[in-house]
Amino acid sequence: MPPKKFAAGEKVMAKWPGSNLWFPATVNATAGNKYEVKFEDGSEFEVESKHVNAEVSFRPRSRSRSPARSPGRRTRRRSRSPARRSPSPARRTGSPGRGRTMKKKEVVVTSTPKETTTKTVITETRSYATRSATKKGEKLLELPVEVKSGRVPKTTELDYGGNLGCLVTMLLYIVTPFYMYFICGDKSCTLLVKPACRGNLADYFDKEIWLQYIGFLLLLAILSFLPLGQTFEGAPMRNGNRMKYRKNGLQTLIITLGLYAILVHRKYPVSAIGYDNLLQLLSASTVLSLLLSVVLYLKSRKAPGTALAPQGNSGKLIYDFFVGHELHPRLGESFDFKMFMYRVALIQTALLTLMNVGTMCTKSTASPAILLVALFQGWYVLDSLWFENRFSYMNYSQENGCGFETVFSCMVMMPFSMAFTSRYLITYSTDLSNLKIAAIVVFQLIAMVVYRASNSQKWEFRRNPYNPKLAHLESLPTSAGTRLLVSGWWGLVRHPNYLGDILLILGWTLPCGFQHAVVWMYPVFAVIFMVFMERNDFRRCKKKYGVAWNHYCERVKYRLIPRVY
Numbered sequence: 001m002p003p004k005k006f007a008a009g010e011k012v013m014a015k016w017p018g019s020n021l022w023f024p025a026t027v028n029a030t031a032g033n034k035y036e037v038k039f040e041d042g043s044e045f046e047v048e049s050k051h052v053n054a055e056v057s058f059r060p061r062s063r064s065r066s067p068a069r070s071p072g073r074r075t076r077r078r079s080r081s082p083a084r085r086s087p088s089p090a091r092r093t094g095s096p097g098r099g100r101t102m103k104k105k106e107v108v109v110t111s112t113p114k115e116t117t118t119k120t121v122i123t124e125t126r127s128y129a130t131r132s133a134t135k136k137g138e139k140l141l142e143l144p145v146e147v148k149s150g151r152v153p154k155t156t157e158l159d160y161g162g163n164l165g166c167l168v169t170m171l172l173y174i175v176t177p178f179y180m181y182f183i184c185g186d187k188s189c190t191l192l193v194k195p196a197c198r199g200n201l202a203d204y205f206d207k208e209i210w211l212q213y214i215g216f217l218l219l220l221a222i223l224s225f226l227p228l229g230q231t232f233e234g235a236p237m238r239n240g241n242r243m244k245y246r247k248n249g250l251q252t253l254i255i256t257l258g259l260y261a262i263l264v265h266r267k268y269p270v271s272a273i274g275y276d277n278l279l280q281l282l283s284a285s286t287v288l289s290l291l292l293s294v295v296l297y298l299k300s301r302k303a304p305g306t307a308l309a310p311q312g313n314s315g316k317l318i319y320d321f322f323v324g325h326e327l328h329p330r331l332g333e334s335f336d337f338k339m340f341m342y343r344v345a346l347i348q349t350a351l352l353t354l355m356n357v358g359t360m361c362t363k364s365t366a367s368p369a370i371l372l373v374a375l376f377q378g379w380y381v382l383d384s385l386w387f388e389n390r391f392s393y394m395n396y397s398q399e400n401g402c403g404f405e406t407v408f409s410c411m412v413m414m415p416f417s418m419a420f421t422s423r424y425l426i427t428y429s430t431d432l433s434n435l436k437i438a439a440i441v442v443f444q445l446i447a448m449v450v451y452r453a454s455n456s457q458k459w460e461f462r463r464n465p466y467n468p469k470l471a472h473l474e475s476l477p478t479s480a481g482t483r484l485l486v487s488g489w490w491g492l493v494r495h496p497n498y499l500g501d502i503l504l505i506l507g508w509t510l511p512c513g514f515q516h517a518v519v520w521m522y523p524v525f526a527v528i529f530m531v532f533m534e535r536n537d538f539r540r541c542k543k544k545y546g547v548a549w550n551h552y553c554e555r556v557k558y559r560l561i562p563r564v565y
Contacts, residue, residue: 006035006052014039015051017479024055036547045479046546151305152238152327155314159323159536166322173408177282177416180521184420186427189516198279206280212273213284216351219259220343223252224335234328234392239306243328245336245392249343249385256347260354271362274355275423282416289411293321293404296337300326300401309401324401338402342391345410346381352419353377360426368432369511370425376444376508377418383452390459395537417522421509430513444507451500454489458497461485476555478548486555493558495537498530502560534559 006012006027014025014037025037028044035052038044160166182195198204229248236242263270273281300308303326312323329337357374360366391397400406432440461470465483474491475483489496505526512519538559542549559565 005030006054011055012037013053013055014045014047017045017047017481022053025052027052034546043477044547044551045477047479152308152310152313155311157539158314158316158319159311160319163316163318166319170322170404170408173404173413174286176521176525177286177412180417180420180518181279181282184424184516184518189424189428189518191517204279204283206277206284209273209277209280210284213281213288216348217288217344219256220252220347221335221340223255224248224340224343228252232389235398237327238310243330243336243392244334245339245389246334247389249346249388250382252343253347253350253381253385256351257354260351264358271355271358274352274419275359275426278423282412285411285416286408289408290404292411293407296329296402296407297321297325299329300324303329309399311399312401312403320401320403322404324403324406326401327398329402338397338406339388339391341402341406341410342388343385345414346384348411348415349377349418350381352415353422356419356422356426360429363426367425367429368437369430369513370422372432372437372440372444372511373422373425373508376504377422379448380504380508383448387455390455393459393462395540396533399540417525418508420522421512421519424512424516424519428512428515430511430515432511440507440510443510444504447500447503447507450489450496451504454496454500457489458485476548476552478545480544484545484548484552486552491556492562493560494553494556495530495534495560498534499560502527502530530560 008027008029010027012025012027012035013022014035015022016039023039025039028036028038030036031046033049034046035049036044037047037052160169178197179195182197183189183191183193185196224246226248227246228251229246231244231246233242233244260270297320300320307326307328309324309327312320312325312327314320331337353374357366357370360370457470457473460467461473461475461483464470465475472487473485474487475485477483485491493499502523505523509520509523514520545552
């Protein structure tokens, strides 16, 4: 029997999103097979029509005594021992991530929902810590997870303009690092000159450089298997499971830098690898990233349907190859390719920057400008590896697979573009006064605060929205059972973390000055990319949160830059 149609303003009983509880509500509007309803506490949600019923359906029925039952006869009740009058702590709280699955039960509540009732889990009941235990610091709250079984559905909304857009973007990814290398040399560095490309194939491929780069990748892969650092669980997947990782990226960096120092001490010309042989190194990383992308795509074709990426399951070859068809490709149980690429990008950036500083020291003395760049980028690498356990919780990591975009960005685009700044300063060093140095340092410190504080605030709120330290923050409930921050850093703009990224990149580019526009190509690309990411996030969040997202946008008006955009 189809559900009854309700008009705007009509009183109904609606199922509270993310739970099995029904509460009085008022219909605001209809939207297809959904209703926009307003509960008595003021919360507004989009609710499916099957979760909206007439109030009369929930009126309690009075129980009459049967004439055959003797007035003096009492209903026999089963006695319960004191130990059984309250559920055991194990049943009540449970350990995070290890809850048991229980069947649904429809519960009717005739009062307005309060925050303390949000202990029911979506779809399948998985036990987790209660709010009282969370506030006391006894447990960390594990938020409700909507467990979905079966194959990942087809991707219908394609990013980058589909197959054609992905093909053009791939070509731009491959050409841009070579273009920046050829237009900025010892004699000139301008966008208006024809790139001085080399026609000899030997200039691009060097056997020794190839072996050194492959050895670098193998070293990082081997170190990831060592029992260094603690293990942690990643973000929950659609089936409710969590992958395990080992947090040893920082240890891997320390070991790699130690080996680098040994080579420098033994007078091995390591600095020449990143400066004199940069073209060969760039060629090696480009070809190997292409090969690895192909291998991962072929591997993803044999992956189970439940392991595919939500944004990379379109069935279109070029698109899925670019975005990544498999969400978390692994080798065995512990080697995660996406986490490995993340570490390659950061550690390779650190080594290339050190090589550039070493090259400048051999030619003259390291200028304050190149030291500032090395210091700022070094902080970024250390910060990212220190908090690498949060990588799997990023929206990008949970939606996109490990395809060409991820592999090429981590092996080529990010490390070579970031190292281009320090390489530029070897030939075109800028004279910075003490006042300019102080201003750049202050700017970068502000960027660091925005980046780390906004990311940490989001992380802490996701882990435990009821943390007493976050009691001053306002949030809005959503139909997905989560809440959206509308104060703090996330009340200024919708993506303060993206803003922090942009400020950091600007900060380590400022020491280069404004003599040549080439050095500012990477910041421009970063701004374009962040705007693109913000637009994608807006579209996905609007689809996911519905009315709650509209209210969120009314509260937080600016997308990326306060008072500007």
